[in-house]
Amino acid sequence: MYTTSSVFLRSLANAGITHIFANWGSDHPALLEDLQRQRSDDGQTLANIITCPNEMVALSAAQGFAQATGRPAAVIVHVDVGTQAMAGAIHNVDRGRVPVLIYAGASPFSSLGEMKGSRNEWILTVQDIPDQAAIVRQYMRFTSQIESGKVVPSVICRALQIATSHPKGPVYLWARREVMEEEVELSAVKADLALKKWPSVEPAALSARAAETIARALLEAKAPLIIASHSGRSRDSVPLLANLSTTVGAAIVAVCPSAVAVPFSHPHFVGFTYLNRASHSHHLAKADVILVLEADVPWIPAVQAPNQNARVFVIDSGDPLKIISAIGQWHADAEMLCNADIVLALEAINAAAAKQIQPTHTSLIEQRKSDLTTEHNEWVNAMNNKEDTWPERSLQDARATLPNVLGMLRRTIEQQTPSRSLDKTLILNEGITNYPLVWQHMRTEMPGGQLTSGGASLGWSLAAAIGAHLGVQKDYELIVSIVGDGSFLFCVPSSAYWIARRYETPFLTIVINNGGWKAPKMSMLGCHPTGYGSRAASGVELSVGFGPDCPDYSQIAVAASAGWAWGKRVGGNGGNLKEEFNTALSEAVRVVLDERRCAVVDCVLESI
Template identity: 30%
Template sequence: MNINQKPIQNETPIDSIGDAIVAAMTAGGVDHLFFTSGSEIGFYQEAIAKARAHGHNNPLRLVTVPLEHVSLNAALGYAAVSGKPAATAAHVDCGTLHYGGAIHTAWRSGLPVIMTAGFPPTAASGSMDGARDEGGHLWMQEVYDQNGIVRNYTKWSHQLAYQDNPGVITSRAIQVARSEPCGPVYLTVPKELSLLPAKDVRFPSADQLGIPRAAAPDAQSVEDLAERLIGAKNPVVVVSGSGRNPATVPALVSLCEMLGAAVVDSASKAYLSFPYDHALFQATTALKDADVVLVLDADVPWVPGRNSPPEDAYIAVVAHDPVRLRFPIYEFTAQVRLAADPLMTIRALAAAAQAALTAKDKARIAERIARLSKAAAKRWADAEAAALAQASATPIDPLWASYQLSQALDDNCILLDDTLGGNPNHNYLRCSRPGSYFRGAGSSGGWAPGAAFGAKLAAPDRDIVAVTGDGFYMFGTPGPALWAGAHHGAPFMVVVNTNRSYTTGTSAVIRTFGRDSYAAKQGFEGGYFDPPIDFAKEAEAAGAHGENVRDPVELAAAYKRGLAQIRNGKPAVISIWMKRLEGED
């Protein structure tokens, strides 16, 4: 494409390279920039203020966040809930390092996030605007390869150069981030360049560069897979990332009801891909008897040897990237891998199955649905009974806390889950509305506080509730996140399971070294942080409502008060005192 033939139409004057970057972001569908201040990224402030002053109808919103780790998690929360790309801005190498573990989460999320950072000036003092003229720190900030900090965790990275068209580069970043499988990109902008004039610069938007369309599945493979699913004795669908597109949820419900297929979460679940209150949603033990397995966009479908399917099961994998190129070692086997869009594949399978089903098939499937429905009802009843048995236990039992939370939340809630895979909270999930449940896609704890803030900006009319453990909660630097929620009118509630323990430093030690290990006998030094921070007081200091709950009878009322606070515009933290892991209180 000749960029001089179809330039974007700018609603505000472009006077500098910084203006062009902001204009390209807006044209590319980015409407929120999560910003943590730095002297070399002030061009964002000026360009966005200029757009507002000139009456731009849809200016990029600059969202002040006091810490980069929170800003990147907020961008992930915003992108997950809104379906739009989001951007961040950080201060040189120092701010990039402050992104911290959120870089890992972004890499595993499948979400379009444009990470940006300034680069310190290298022009000699007095030689041009933005040169090394502010202090000795400008020399300290230059490293050999700033982009190398995040290169292992990005689809694309670039440092803006003098000869670059800034609009083209920014549009290219957005194009790559939005192309499936979506993911983070990283752009660094030297201070001197951001201030250079760029009068009448012309460039294509990300959409004009072209966002690839979703790929349809191979027709013959679809027909073969549909026949196998129809003929299966125990077909199982494994889900994780397909729910990133909410439209896949009702489509998958229709397909599974047609086939009588059980649905289970993968070992790396991240999105609500099937209603948790549906009778076909089963425990992962269903995989043990599966003879045909359809894996829909799951990084880790199961842990080998732990609820994995039989060796002779037929396994089909469908994803935009069915071989998981972002994983250096990936040993999961499959008879077929389809590089295709999950939604298009679900619809194609439904059409093929509808045409092939016989009356005999339908009768057999009806019997299987009845069996699965009975199993689901028993599992829910058993989980409820287990929770009720702990209704008066002190310290508060995790089963009771999880059960009470499920009772407190309604269909207007978006739940963000930053707990470990074995957390009992998962047994009480009743989320059914597409886009109502998200889990940190990677293994870096601390995603929830920032993600909840970003989610609320994306869905201001929804109740945003995050649940996490106290260890992960502290990883999430909650103070800046709560401040941002209060300051920007984006309140959310965080439920903190306070057991003063690291699973990694207690239960995992036992799994590895045994209960007779030296570490266990000496009290798991490094596994506890007791007494903990007073999370209620910390919340109050950040402008939020905070409660520490120790009485199980008070739990339901505490949840209710927290929800009332966020509905009245104030973030809330409910800290629940629980028993320490693997030890006495």
Template identity: 30%
Template sequence: MSPDESKTGSTSNTGVDTYADAIVAAMAAGGIDHLFFTSGSDIGFFQEATSKARVLGHNNPVRLITVPLEHISLNAALGFAAVTGRPAATAVHVDVGTLHYGGAIHTAWRSRLPVLMTAGYPPTSAPGTLPGSRAEGGHIWMQETFDQNGIVRNYTKWERRLTYQDNPGVVVSRAIQVARSEPQGPSYLSIPKELTFLPMREDGFPSAIELGIPRVGPPNPEDAKEVAERLIAAAHPVCVVSGSGRNPDSISALVELAELLGLAVTESALRAYISFPFDHPLYQAQSTVAEADALFVLDVEVPWAEGRNVAPPADAYIAAAGHDPANLRVPTFEFTANLRISADPLATIKAITEAAKALLTDDDKARIKARSEKLATVSAARIADLITEAEARSGDTPIDPLWLSYQISRAVDDNCIVLDDTLGPSRFSEYLRCRKPLSYIRNPGSSGGWGPGAAFGAKMGAPDKDIICVTGDGFYQFGTPQPAIWAGAHHGAPFLTIVYTNRSYTTGTLAVQNSFGQESYATQSGYEGGYFDPPIDFAAEAASAGAYGENVDDPAEVGPAIQRGLEQIRAGKPAVISVWLKRLIDGG
């Protein structure tokens, strides 16, 4: 049953004979059609129930996607949800599979994406007493913990262990309802093995759609008018963005508002989605807001931070709006604002736009025109300087990261979705000229290694797009790429990964130098723990998993190698292009 169909009544029990059937039926009714599955003895019921639903011809059957590693499964679900806007689910093996989700649990929590994480719970019934009881070896006893759900409790909106008296369809529908309610985020359900064999006792259950997904409305009109007045009166108004681009319709709306008021649009300290066209004259990248006197902070978690951009003056007017404008998921949050608006970002943009149209005078329009022209000049100069800087390093060996970033930007077209899992030294995103909604998505958390799994999931969700994952070699290894590449090849979801291979940890080199100085003991010892040189042969590793792999050390071959990688994925084969760069600090 599709989400729209489920609005007409509770889910039918036709073919839903067991708890397992109900779990899968509730997923389908709640909008989940992809289940990223990493095998375990306690979750085989998913294989049976999804196959049964397909054979019986259920509407919108859940597709089970085999993934060899849990970390990849969860990041894939996040990538899928990011590009489709639809919920996704995962299934893993008891506590050990939950632990293997690893840092992706953190990423899911920070992603504001609707994901249902599930895990089996080991049987506790005596051998032979119930279907699914302890009967497969001594390790079954080792898998029972005092609080399996505690592994993820700090990182979920909702968690529950399914019990005998539950209607499993209701529980799954509730999990999806919570995950899909703004601000969206992960739910977690652990499922005791014995329960999956039980017959259903009730005739049906409500879907997540029938339970109701809350709609977030527009801002108070007086608040919208206040923001419009402040932005119009300001000499240097700025809009700070990050996550509003999660809704594709918000980009054109924000362009209208920015052009109407001559707003400089700048990225927050934590990028998330393309929220404004990177090639627009009013776009100022991650530039400073030090001169801003009025700021509209839109769907942003961390607006500015040392090392990213400079905070605005203390007397600047700041209005923050979004689904969670006070960032309530972060315990300590010291950023001030004159006004915080809990409202839908798109509706907020539209409300401020309409309020501003009613307020603008001819004098205002003249000032705005002059400001917009100045911002366009600044933007053009910034882009020209970036290109000049990259081209000046075009012959450097080892290859300079700016040259690689520039070459990637030249290869990206409107059919690409770029997934960014890089850090600052590459300055990668500064070179991009993405302009389409959802064409750029950054790691939403701080756990490196999101890229390979997310790229696979994104390709599953957007099969007609060219998916390009860009990552440093440290994060690439954190991402355990082999299972992601295998999954991409196996499921016909090829993606291109470009690796900045500098054999260096930013945390173990630049961060150490910044903390302890150039005369530190760590510096004198050559930054032990900061380098992993020589690295793994990423091209050979990719080939072993069924991908095209290429190592590049000639700067003249960077652009052609990227094109070869794109040709491979367009022909149906995953590709990895590893580019040998200068090491951090010592340049070796």
């Protein structure tokens, strides 16, 4: 017997979906039945089914898979409650422009037993709502109800066509239980729409006029600046941006990045910023030409605005006005807003710059390049000093700094991985208030070698590591999740480490344990720098701390995986911190590499 669910699962596979992250419920009997039919008939399912005991973990894992592979994954959740339980991960896949297909079942519409799948449980009545898709519609690129098994292939093809076209993002499909139970002929299951006839929209090129104008402006500028945020999501853009900066002698600053925009060692790369409390690069104020690449927030005008006379050019792949992204109030004082694929745009600007460069430009460009190289080297030397300056051993209440820990982690990876480098290590950065420090001290060179969620919801990194491992385990020697203690709890570690054990996806977790939520405290100080809150004795008093007895995060992972994961808390007792962290990090990396198990190092740092 074949059903709409048979057509649905085969259509996903035909469309290239290899992994389905599923959280099952009362709306999925036909799907579960057909999956077992596949196992009985073929010995395996058409797609890999990853059971996820939490919906937000499921969607975050699918996001990590899609970010690492560049291919969409699918998520199956349960009616209205499962849709809501995806929670902040919905925000992340939207803002991160990640192609994911989400399917949710829905309660039956019949209740007298007149159809297969009719209501036969009390819960099916209370889960029936008027407009289930409305829960997520403002975050989706496309929503649609499946109303018959006969239209399933075309609905899936259209959904994925939209999800993988700029601006990429999530899509949401749903169907009533009776529809998924509808019996169909074998011919309907075997019917295969030609996916090649449902292509993604071809990337838009930058106009010749725009490319020539931007190239000329950069060449003639006294202090050109390139702001790159999400351009590295298209990995081919990384060498193109590096080449453009080299050609025109422009500084590069990564502002709220979600992927590697340029190799860390590029001599014109001068910093990361998440715009916290006027932390933008000093280059912003003096730049006379600014090229903004794939940025949701290039600067905050009320805090630190660019030179009012600067020429500003904005390039975005598909949504330069943030209309599809549904960002309410958004504006950049720009001379030109360009809707163009970032790779095609950089290719065009590079070609235009090479064509236009004149001997009269050479002297000024060479001086800029020399100044930027000096600044880059001074920046790196300052970071080296921070990494190597450990607290005095005699101080009983001393705490290691995050630069201490990250510098040692980076060197440990370089010493213990087979490649003896970070080139085959994937870093998942959910440091939140410590985002910039993680970017700075891990010093990633390779395109795609470090990622963030691209959104603002916490709880992405652990599940993303699982999804990434399932998608690209052959490409990386080591996957590392670097996560704040607050974010760690949002990640639903009890579910995440169970999944990691079940599907054998080992990764290293570094918990930045500063005793609570630093971000709310920093936001408060930004508005009330000398108010009552500024005089609070501790994060606990301010109600943002997790003390006085914080959870042992490493042992949560051990318990959730039934002892499979390895975990250790370090740094809380003074003493020889350098030796303690070195021993723990070395063992953690060894466990992941040699024993193929998860390892968690709970790093106790100075408390908020």
